[in-house]
Amino acid sequence: MAEEFKVGDVVRARMKGFAPWPALIVQPTSSTPTKGKNAKKPSHWVYFFGSKNYGWIEVKNIEPYTESKKEHLSAQLQKAFVEAQEYIDKSKENPKYVLELPPEQVKESEKEKEKEDCEEKFKQLVSPPKKPKKWFKIRVTGPIEGLTSPKKKTPLKRQNSETSSVRLSFTKRSRVSSPGGANGISDVATELLNMPFLPDAPENPSLDLCLYGDKSKSEEITPSPKTFGFIGLGNIGAAVVMNLIKSGHRVNIYNRSPSKCEKIKEKADAIKAGMVCTYKTPMDIAQNSDVIICCVTDPTQAKEVVQGNCSVASGDDDSLSGKGYIEMTGIDPETSKDICEIISSKGGQYLEAQVQGSRQEAVEGNLVVLTAGDKRLFMDCQSVFKAMGKTAFFLGDVGYATKTNLILNIIKGIALVGLAEGFSLAHRCGMSTKDLLNIFQLTSLNCKYLNDKADMIVSQDFSSQVYQAIEHMQKDMKLALDLSDQIKQPLLVTSTANEVYKNSRRLGYDGRDAACVYMRTRY
Structure with missing residues (x-):
C-alpha cells in the first residue's frame, strides 16, 4: 500500500526526466493552477527545495524523504538537500516553525498551450461560425413575367422619377457543389467532418518473453561475460533487452517509468532468474555495468542521460575508465560527437550503433546495426549485436553511422x-x-x-x-x-x-x- 502523505511532510518527489528531488508538500492557494490533464489522479502540490519551484506531483511519484550521497550530485541538487535538512532541523527545534515560501510562479507548458490552440483552430475549421444572411433589394422599372400581365404590348418608355417601381427582396442562395465538385474538390468542412475517427493510440502491449528472439539463433550465440547496462525501454529498447536476456547476457536496466523495468524483471526471472537487475538512476547503471547501452527517444534525452542529474558521467574524472558506452538513440552526428567527448573525458570508450528496422524486426532479432567509433568496443560486443540483429556494420569514425x-x-x-x-x-x-x-x-x-x-x-x-x-x-x-x-x-x-x-x-x-x-x- 502506498504511504499517505500530508501537508508539511518533507518528501522526495520525482518529475519526468529528473531524479527524486527534496520537496515539501504545501497547501494550494487561490493562485495555484489546476491539475490539468491529471486532475483525476491523486496528487499533491509541492514546493521544491533548491530550485524554489512548485508543481503538482502524482502520489505514485512521491516517496519518503531520505538523504543521498552528495559526492555525485549536481550543485543545485546538493543545495536542495541542504535546504531540506535545515527545514527538518528547525521544525524539530520549533514545532510551530513555518517556512517562508516564495510566491507561486507557474507557467503553463508551452506544449500544452500549443496543443489547446491547435484544437481550438480545428474546431473552428470543422464548425465555422454562421454568417448572417445577406439580403439584396432590386428596383424593377418594368414589367416582370409572372408578376404582371399587361393587356397590351406597349413600347418601352424611358422611366422618370415619378414612375412607380416594384421592389423584390430575396436571399442569396449558397452554391451547392457535387460530392466531388466541379474540379474534384469538395467542401473542406464537409471533408473534415467525414474524416474517419481514429481512436487513441493504445498503450504498449504487455511484454511476453516467449515472443522475443529465435530459439535456434539464441543457441548459436555465446554470451559475453560482461554485464550490460541498458537505459530506455521503448518499443525497440524493450525488444533488444528481451533478446539479450534470452541469449544469456546479464543485463542491468533503467527506465524513467520504473514499472516497465519491474515487468521485464518478473518475466526474465520466470525463465532465467538472476539475469536482470533494476536501478533507479543512469549513474547506478554506469557504476554496476561494464558496457552501457542507451536507447531513448531523441537527441535531447540522449544528452540528458550523459550530463543530467545522476547521469552516466556524474562520477569522477575516471569514473568510466575501462567501460564502454553504446548510443542506440536516433541522433544527429553533432550530438553523437558531443556525447563521445563526454564519455572519452571520463575514460570510457564510445560507439554509436544506429539500428534500421521496425519494432517487429526488433522483436524477431532481425535489425540491421550500423556502428562507428571505437572498433575494439565493436569487437567486444559481437554477441550483443548478434542477439539484436541479423548483421552489423562498422563504418569508421564517429558520425558515419548516424549519417548513414x-x-x-x-x-x-x-x-x-x-x-x-x-x-x-x-x-x-x-x-x-x-x-x-x-x-x-x-x-x-x-x-x-x-x-x-x-x-x-x-x-x-x-x-x-x-x-x-x-x-x-x-x-x-x-x-x-x-x-x-x-x-x-x-x-x-x-x-x-x-x-x-x-x-x-x-x-x-x-x-x-x-x-x-x-x-x-x-x-
Whole structure:
C-alpha cells in the first residue's frame, strides 16, 4: 500500500526526466493552477527545495524523504538537500516553525498551450461560425413575367422619377457543389467532418518473453561475460533487452517509468532468474555495468542521460575508465560527437550503433546495426549485436553511422509520402484502394516495408501495430535537414515530405504508425 502523505511532510518527489528531488508538500492557494490533464489522479502540490519551484506531483511519484550521497550530485541538487535538512532541523527545534515560501510562479507548458490552440483552430475549421444572411433589394422599372400581365404590348418608355417601381427582396442562395465538385474538390468542412475517427493510440502491449528472439539463433550465440547496462525501454529498447536476456547476457536496466523495468524483471526471472537487475538512476547503471547501452527517444534525452542529474558521467574524472558506452538513440552526428567527448573525458570508450528496422524486426532479432567509433568496443560486443540483429556494420569514425541512418530514413520517409499520395489520388478518382493494393503487390514496387504500409492505408488501422511512430519519422527527417544545412546540400523533396509529416502531427496523430500520413494527403 502506498504511504499517505500530508501537508508539511518533507518528501522526495520525482518529475519526468529528473531524479527524486527534496520537496515539501504545501497547501494550494487561490493562485495555484489546476491539475490539468491529471486532475483525476491523486496528487499533491509541492514546493521544491533548491530550485524554489512548485508543481503538482502524482502520489505514485512521491516517496519518503531520505538523504543521498552528495559526492555525485549536481550543485543545485546538493543545495536542495541542504535546504531540506535545515527545514527538518528547525521544525524539530520549533514545532510551530513555518517556512517562508516564495510566491507561486507557474507557467503553463508551452506544449500544452500549443496543443489547446491547435484544437481550438480545428474546431473552428470543422464548425465555422454562421454568417448572417445577406439580403439584396432590386428596383424593377418594368414589367416582370409572372408578376404582371399587361393587356397590351406597349413600347418601352424611358422611366422618370415619378414612375412607380416594384421592389423584390430575396436571399442569396449558397452554391451547392457535387460530392466531388466541379474540379474534384469538395467542401473542406464537409471533408473534415467525414474524416474517419481514429481512436487513441493504445498503450504498449504487455511484454511476453516467449515472443522475443529465435530459439535456434539464441543457441548459436555465446554470451559475453560482461554485464550490460541498458537505459530506455521503448518499443525497440524493450525488444533488444528481451533478446539479450534470452541469449544469456546479464543485463542491468533503467527506465524513467520504473514499472516497465519491474515487468521485464518478473518475466526474465520466470525463465532465467538472476539475469536482470533494476536501478533507479543512469549513474547506478554506469557504476554496476561494464558496457552501457542507451536507447531513448531523441537527441535531447540522449544528452540528458550523459550530463543530467545522476547521469552516466556524474562520477569522477575516471569514473568510466575501462567501460564502454553504446548510443542506440536516433541522433544527429553533432550530438553523437558531443556525447563521445563526454564519455572519452571520463575514460570510457564510445560507439554509436544506429539500428534500421521496425519494432517487429526488433522483436524477431532481425535489425540491421550500423556502428562507428571505437572498433575494439565493436569487437567486444559481437554477441550483443548478434542477439539484436541479423548483421552489423562498422563504418569508421564517429558520425558515419548516424549519417548513414538519417540517409536511409529520409529515403523511407519520402517513399511513404509518395505511397500515401498515390492511394489518396486513387480514392479521389473513385478507384478501389483494395484493388490498387492487389495490383501494387504484383509489381516490382512491392517490398515488405511499402507493402506493410499499404495494408495499413487500406484498412486505415494505424494504432494496433505501430512499427515506427510518426513523430520518430518526422524527427529523423528534421535531423537530416539540419545536416543538409550544415553542408549546404539542398534537399527539396525531403523538405516537402517533412512538411507533410509536420501537418500530420498537428492533426494529433502522434503515437500512431507513420503510415497515418495518408490521412493528411487524403484530407
